Amino acid sequence: MRRTEFKRGREYTVQPIRAERAQKVYTCPGCSGDIMPGTAHIAAWQADHIMGDASALADRRHWHSHCWKIA
Numbered sequence: 001m002r003r004t005e006f007k008r009g010r011e012y013t014v015q016p017i018r019a020e021r022a023q024k025v026y027t028c029p030g031c032s033g034d035i036m037p038g039t040a041h042i043a044a045w046q047a048d049h050i051m052g053d054a055s056a057l058a059d060r061r062h063w064h065s066h067c068w069k070i071a
């Protein structure tokens, strides 16, 4: 499920969020649009975060799957 991806020279951990687990509205950093509850999407955070995994996790962002793909 969880995977690692490289974007612009940085390593990110990417966690797919299933539709039934998406229960809040998130703002997608890719398009500034809302990710509505019940929408499958992804959460991504920096895997090589300078402050460590806990900080990186706190900084995670929710993206539309397609916005992340083209980001």
Ligand SMILES: [Zn+2]
Binding pocket: 028, 029, 030, 031, 032, 033, 063, 064, 067
């Ligand atoms: Zn988006």
